[in-house]
Each structure stands twice: as structure tokens, then as C-alpha cells.
Amino acid sequence: MYKASTQVRVRYAETDQMAYVYYGNYATYYEIARVETLRKLGFSYKSLEEQGVMMPVKDLHSEFHKPATYDELLDIEVTINSLPSVRMLFEYRIQNESGELVNSGSTTLVFIDMERNRPTRAPEAVLKVLRPFFE
Amino acid sequence: MYKASTQVRVRYAETDQMAYVYYGNYATYYEIARVETLRKLGFSYKSLEEQGVMMPVKDLHSEFHKPATYDELLDIEVTINSLPSVRMLFEYRIQNESGELVNSGSTTLVFIDMERNRPTRAPEAVLKVLRPFFE
Amino acid sequence: MYKASTQVRVRYAETDQMAYVYYGNYATYYEIARVETLRKLGFSYKSLEEQGVMMPVKDLHSEFHKPATYDELLDIEVTINSLPSVRMLFEYRIQNESGELVNSGSTTLVFIDMERNRPTRAPEAVLKVLRPFFE
Amino acid sequence: MYKASTQVRVRYAETDQMAYVYYGNYATYYEIARVETLRKLGFSYKSLEEQGVMMPVKDLHSEFHKPATYDELLDIEVTINSLPSVRMLFEYRIQNESGELVNSGSTTLVFIDMERNRPTRAPEAVLKVLRPFFE
Numbered sequence: 001m002y003k004a005s006t007q008v009r010v011r012y013a014e015t016d017q018m019a020y021v022y023y024g025n026y027a028t029y030y031e032i033a034r035v036e037t038l039r040k041l042g043f044s045y046k047s048l049e050e051q052g053v054m055m056p057v058k059d060l061h062s063e064f065h066k067p068a069t070y071d072e073l074l075d076i077e078v079t080i081n082s083l084p085s086v087r088m089l090f091e092y093r094i095q096n097e098s099g100e101l102v103n104s105g106s107t108t109l110v111f112i113d114m115e116r117n118r119p120t121r122a123p124e125a126v127l128k129v130l131r132p133f134f135e
Numbered sequence: 136m137y138k139a140s141t142q143v144r145v146r147y148a149e150t151d152q153m154a155y156v157y158y159g160n161y162a163t164y165y166e167i168a169r170v171e172t173l174r175k176l177g178f179s180y181k182s183l184e185e186q187g188v189m190m191p192v193k194d195l196h197s198e199f200h201k202p203a204t205y206d207e208l209l210d211i212e213v214t215i216n217s218l219p220s221v222r223m224l225f226e227y228r229i230q231n232e233s234g235e236l237v238n239s240g241s242t243t244l245v246f247i248d249m250e251r252n253r254p255t256r257a258p259e260a261v262l263k264v265l266r267p268f269f270e
Numbered sequence: 271m272y273k274a275s276t277q278v279r280v281r282y283a284e285t286d287q288m289a290y291v292y293y294g295n296y297a298t299y300y301e302i303a304r305v306e307t308l309r310k311l312g313f314s315y316k317s318l319e320e321q322g323v324m325m326p327v328k329d330l331h332s333e334f335h336k337p338a339t340y341d342e343l344l345d346i347e348v349t350i351n352s353l354p355s356v357r358m359l360f361e362y363r364i365q366n367e368s369g370e371l372v373n374s375g376s377t378t379l380v381f382i383d384m385e386r387n388r389p390t391r392a393p394e395a396v397l398k399v400l401r402p403f404f405e
Numbered sequence: 406m407y408k409a410s411t412q413v414r415v416r417y418a419e420t421d422q423m424a425y426v427y428y429g430n431y432a433t434y435y436e437i438a439r440v441e442t443l444r445k446l447g448f449s450y451k452s453l454e455e456q457g458v459m460m461p462v463k464d465l466h467s468e469f470h471k472p473a474t475y476d477e478l479l480d481i482e483v484t485i486n487s488l489p490s491v492r493m494l495f496e497y498r499i500q501n502e503s504g505e506l507v508n509s510g511s512t513t514l515v516f517i518d519m520e521r522n523r524p525t526r527a528p529e530a531v532l533k534v535l536r537p538f539f540e
Contacts, residue, residue, distance in 0.1 A: 012286055012440070013294055013433040017184075017340055019287040023192040024166070027159030028418040035417070035476070046476040049152075057158040060197040067191070070287055071440070071451040147305070148298040151417055152424040152475055159418055163283040170282070170341070181341040205422055206305070206316040287454075293462040294432030301429070319422075326472070327428040332465040 002080045002133040006036040010072045020067035026103050027060060030092050033076035034107075037090075041129040053123055055109040058087065062105035072096050083134045084122040086111060137215045137268040141171040145207045155202035161238050162195060165227050168211035169242075172225075176264040188258055190244040193222065197240035207231050218269045219257040221246060272350045272403040276306040280342045290337035296373050297330060300362050303346035304377075307360075311399040323393055325379040328357065332375035342366050353404045354392040356381060407485040407538040411441040415477045425472035431508050432465060435497050438481035439512075442495075446534040458528055460514040463492065467510035477501050488539045489527040491516060 008029055016022040035045045048055070068074055079091040087108050094103040113120040143164055151157040170180045183190070203209055214226040222243050229238040248255040278299055286292040305315045318325070338344055349361040357378050364373040383390040413434055421427040440450045453460070473479055484496040492513050499508040518525040 011433060012436050013292050015287040016282055017285040017287065017289040018189055018191060020191060022162075022283050023195060024159050024162030024283055027157075027162065028416060031159070031417050044476070054153055056153060056155060056202070057199055059199065060158060060195070062195040064192055064194065071449070146298060147301050147421055148427050148429055150422040152420040152422065154422040157418050163281060166282050179341070206314070288459055288461060290461060292432075293465060294429050294436070297429030297432065324423055326423060326425060327469055329469065330428060330465070330467040334462055334464065337461070 002037075002041070002130060004037040004040050004078055006033040006076045006078070008032055008074050008076060010068055010070055010074065012070060015070050018067070019069060021069070023062075023064060026062055026064075026094070026105065029074065029076055029094065029103075030060075030090070030105065030107055033078045033092060034090050034109075037078040037080070038126075038129075043126060043129045048123065048125070049114070051123070051125075052114045053120065054112050054114055055088070056112060058108040058110050060105070060107050062103060064103055065101045066096070066103075068094070068096060068102045074102065080130065080133075083130055084111070084126060086119050086121055088122065088126075137172075137176070137265060138212060139172040139175050140210055140212045141168040143167055143209050143211060145203055145205050145209065147205060150205050153202070154204060156204070158197075158199060161197055161199075161229070161240065162192075162242075164209065164211055164229065164238075165195075165225070165240065165242055168213045168227060169225050169244075172213040172215070173261075173264075178261060178264050183258065183260070184249070186258070186260075187249045188255065189247050189249050190223070191247060193243040193245050195240070195242050197238060199238055200236045201231070201238075203229070203231060203237045209237065215265065215268075218265055219246070219261060221254050221256055223257065223261075272307075272311070272400060274307040274310050274348055276303040276346045276348070278302055278344050278346060280338055280340055280344065282340060285340050288337070289339060291339070293332075293334060296332055296334075296364070296375065297327075297377075299344065299346055299364065299373075300330075300360070300375065300377055303348045303362060304360050304379075307348040307350070308396075308399075313396060313399045318393065318395070319384070321393070321395075322384045323390065324382050324384050325358070326382060328378040328380050330375070330377050332373060334373055335371045336366070336373075338364070338366060338372045344372065350400065350403075353400055354381070354396060356389050356391055358392065358396075407442075407446070407535060409442040409445050409483055411438040411481045411483070413437055413479050413481060415473055415475050415479065417475060420475050423472070424474060426474070428467075428469060431467055431469075431499070431510065432462075434479065434481055434499065434508075435465075435495070435510065435512055438483045438497060439495050439514075442483040442485070443531075443534075448531060448534045453528065453530070454519070456528070456530075457519045458525065459517050459519055460493070461517060463513040463515050465510070465512050467508060469508055470506045471501070471508075473499070473501060473507045479507065485535065485538075488535055489516070489531060491524050491526055493527065493531075
């Protein structure tokens with residue numbers, strides 16, 4: 001198992017007229033947290049795409065427990081529970097500054113060989129940084 | 136059961152560097168389709184808020200079957216399978232112009248009395264337009 | 271001179287906690303109106319990119335006269351005042367359902383040959399549909 | 406004169422199919438930089454709204470010099486050239502990690518008394534933190 005936390009401050013653009021974070025923006029928070037989690041492992045998603053592998057999202061689940069509001073500094077905990085194969089599962093827990101659970105969710109991403117436009121196995125570059133946490 | 140379809144054309148702003156619709160934008164497509172579905176029933180979500188009831192999203196599930204791309208005219212079919220109580224479930228199926236399934240998903244919304252900031256039952260104005268389809 | 275109007279309904283996602291359309295979203299409204307204006311002339315921006323020419327924005331000016339709010343049906347009038355050369359200027363006037371001026375602005379776009387990544391002259395396909403309005 | 410810099414990393418959601426930051430997202434970058442600039446002065450925009458004063462944008466000007474791309478860490482320099490009265494002008498210069506100018510622009514914001522929904526003078530709380538830089 002691998003866990004890491006990323007902070008995101010709520011932007012004005014992300015609020016709606018309920019004065020809540022618009023529900024579609026949590027997908028963006030998940031994306032940021034995924035990328036930063038990989039970066040902490042020494043792995044750059046950008047370089048993955050440059051090497052010809054992209055990771056579109058296959059499914060998204062999200063539970064909205066409590067509204068997040070403007071200017072709050074949210075903590076997004078990402079958990080990777082298993083070594084990726086052709087898919088990679090990320091789980092998220094978002095807390096506000098008072099430690100209250102705001103949102104929880106998960107996404108499944110797939111590895112796509114961009115040249116062939118076909119699913120492919122997780123590249124060794126990803127597996128190498130993750131293996132130490134799954135031994 | 137009540138079903139209705141809404142069309143949305145993919146905006147340039149909604150694409151990402153994969154040249155796909157960014158996955159977070161499907162939540163917006165769902166929102167548009169919900170509101171237009173209610174409008175076809177003669178019901179305005181805006182007027183609901185003006186009467187002091189708002190409908191934040193409680194959970195969101197989404198499956199990405201096939202990428203949607205720039206300028207495509209998407210068809211979003213919304214299904215309401217049961218009369219709402221304190222919650223209201225919407226199901227979505229999004230197809231492209233070739234009739235291929237692009238995305239499917241669901242959201243649960245809750246009715247909130249804005250003055251008391253508490254869950255409330257579906258207002259009679261909503262139930263009245265839906266009842267004929269559930270008899 | 272060529273003028274055309276496009277309608278856009280304000281989405282919940284586009285509002286902010288002032289209950290106004292967030293100011294960054296007008297750029298998206300401009301984009302939609304540009305593309306629909308070209309479509310009315312029989313010209314598809316998507317096909318332009320498929321032929322290897324893209325049109326990034328060079329500058330943007332926007333004046334916010336009156337807030338636009340949720341669910342309003344906005345009318346965006348686009349004016350093309352001159353035949354494009356290496357640049358193309360679009361002017362915008364956005365009115366609400368009461369005919370009040372909400373926003374006015376302009377954008378300059380450039381034609382880029384995607385293969386060479388260099389500015390290029392407006393393709394004949396664009397000029398052909400516009401010339402009749404500038405004779 | 407007061408100057409301060411804020412960093413923003415480009416999100417995947419902010420790119421478009423040109424693989425550039427979508428032009429409408431610079432308005433959001435400006436917003437983040439404004440708020441962080443005020444925060445560095447010891448002033449919270451959020452608390453301003455809580456005290457009944459909001460700052461909608463009156464006009465926006467933006468020049469796109471060079472595309473910004475995914476995962477770049479942008480530096481946004483904000484300049485306040487004069488003490489605000491009923492209006493407040495912010496100027497922006499955005500550079501990429503190589504020190505190249507990506508975008509420059511400005512916005513004029515107005516102070517609105519939310520209760521009366523009328524323009525108002527810059528609150529003393531804002532002037533107090535800014536005066537030392539304009540003496």
C-alpha cells in the first residue's frame with residue numbers, strides 16, 4: 001500500500017452559487033492529487049505521455065459528505081492499494097482544515113499505448129517506484 | 136419511469152491534451168441534462184432555488200466507455216426510475232452522433248431547505264409533474 | 271461586415287459564489303459564438319484543424335457591464351469587421367433576455383500552420399465564405 | 406507600487422486539444438494571483454466578502470505571448486500601481502520555468518457593498534495594508 005497527501009486551495013472559479021465547490025471540480029482535485037502522488041514517488045505523469053503512454057480514466061466514483069467552500073485548504077489523501085496491471089486504481093479522501101471528511105472517491109485509469117491506441121501493461125517505470133511498497 | 140434526451144455540443148474548452156473531453160466535464164453534462172429534463176416536465180430548477188430548496192449532489196458514478204471529442208453533438212438520455220423522496224436519483228447514458236455509447240452514470244441529489252440548511256422532502260411542485268409517469 | 275448571433279444558456283457550473291457567471295467563462299462563450307458564427311457561414315473550425323491549421327488566441331479584451339446569472343439564455347452577437355489576413359478579429363456583444371448589455375469584448379486569433387508551427391495566412395476555405403460580405 | 410509573485414502548476418484539466426492552456430483559464434490564474442498577493446499583505450479576500458464587500462471584475466485584458474503547457478510551474482507577478490479608490494487595478498506577467506513571458510494582462514475590479522448592491526470605496530482594511538507601499 002502507498003499513501004500520500006496533497007493540498008489544494010479552493011479557487012473562486014471552483015465555487016458555484018450555492019457557495020459550495022461545484023461537484024464536477026472534485027474530478028480535477030483527484031487528478032492533481034494523482035499526479036502529485038506519482039511525483040512524490042519520483043515519477044512524472046508528463047514524462048509518461050512523452051514516452052507514448054497515456055492514462056485516461058475508465059470510471060469515477062465520488063461521495064460528497066460535506067460542502068467545501070471558497071479559500072479552504074483541502075487535504076487530499078491518495079491510496080494505491082495494489083500494483084497496477086493494465087489498470088490502476090486510486091482512492092481519495094478529502095478533508096477540510098478542521099479535519100472533517102468532505103469527499104471520498106475512487107478512479108480507475110487504464111494504460112494506453114498512444115501509437116497503437118490500445119491498452120497496454122503498466123510501464124516498468126511506474127512499477128519500479130511502486131514495488132517497494134507492495135513487498 | 137420518465138426518460139428524456141438533451142443534446143450538448145462539445146466545446147473546445149472541454150477538451151484536454153489527449154483531445155478527449157476532460158473526464159470532470161461529464162458532471163457538467165449531467166447537470167445540464169438534469170435541468171433540461173426537469174424543464175421538459177414544466178419544472179424549473181432555478182425557481183426551486185428561488186423558493187428556498189436547493190439540490191446538492193450526494194454521489195456521482197461515471198463509466199467512460201469511449202472518448203468524446205471536440206465539436207461532437209452528444210445525446211444525453213436521462214432516466215428517472217422512481218418518485219423522489221428526500222433523495223432523487225438520475226441515470227444518464229451519453230451517445231455520440233454515430234450512436235455509440237460514450238459514457239453512462241448516475242447521481243443522487245438531496246433536497247435541502249436552504250433557510251434551515253437541513254434535508255427536506257421533495258417539494259410538491261416536483262412530485263406533481265412526475266406522478267403521472269409513476270402510476 | 272458579417273454579423274451573427276448565437277444563444278447560450280448559463281450552466282450552474284459557470285456560476286460562482288457571487289451568483290454571477292464567473293468572469294473567466296466569458297472566454298468560453300466567445301469561443302462558442304466564434305465557432306457557431308463560422309458554422310453558419312458553412313465553415314467548420316474542426317475541419318480547419320483537421321486540415322492542419324489551428325487558431326490560437328493572441329489577445330482578449332472583455333468589459334463586464336452587468337452580471338449574467340444562472341439559467342439565463344444569453345444572446346452573443348459576433349461581428350467580423352474585416353477579411354482576415356494572418357490574424358482574425360472577432361467582436362462580441364452579449365445581451366440577456368431583457369435585452370440588457372451584459373458583456374462586450376473582442377479577441378484576435380492567429381492562423382498557425384500546425385506542421386511547421388508557424389503563422390500562416392487565412393486559408394482560402396475561410397476567405398471564400400467571408401468575401402461576399404466584404405465586397 | 407507593490408509587487409508579489411505566485412506560482413501555479415498547470416493542471417491537465419486546463420489544457421485543450423492544442424495541448425496549450427485554454428485561453429479562458431488565464432482569468433483563473435489572475436484570480437489566484439490576486440488573492441495570494443493580498444494574502445501576502447496580510448489581507449484575506451474571503452474575509453472581505455464576509456464583511457459585506459465583494460470585488461467583481463469590471464474589465465479584463467490579456468495578451469497571449471507563448472503557449473503554456475501541461476505540468477509547467479508558472480510564475481505570476483502581480484503589480485499594484487496605485488492605491489485603490491472605488492476601483493482597483495491589477496497587472497499580471499506570467500512566466501514559464503525558462504523565464505519566458507507566457508502572458509501579460511490586467512483586470513479592473515470594483516468594490517461592491519453587498520447589502521446595498523452599490524459601488525463603494527475601498528475599505529480601510531485594504532488601504533491600511535497597501536499605504537506603506539505608496540508613500
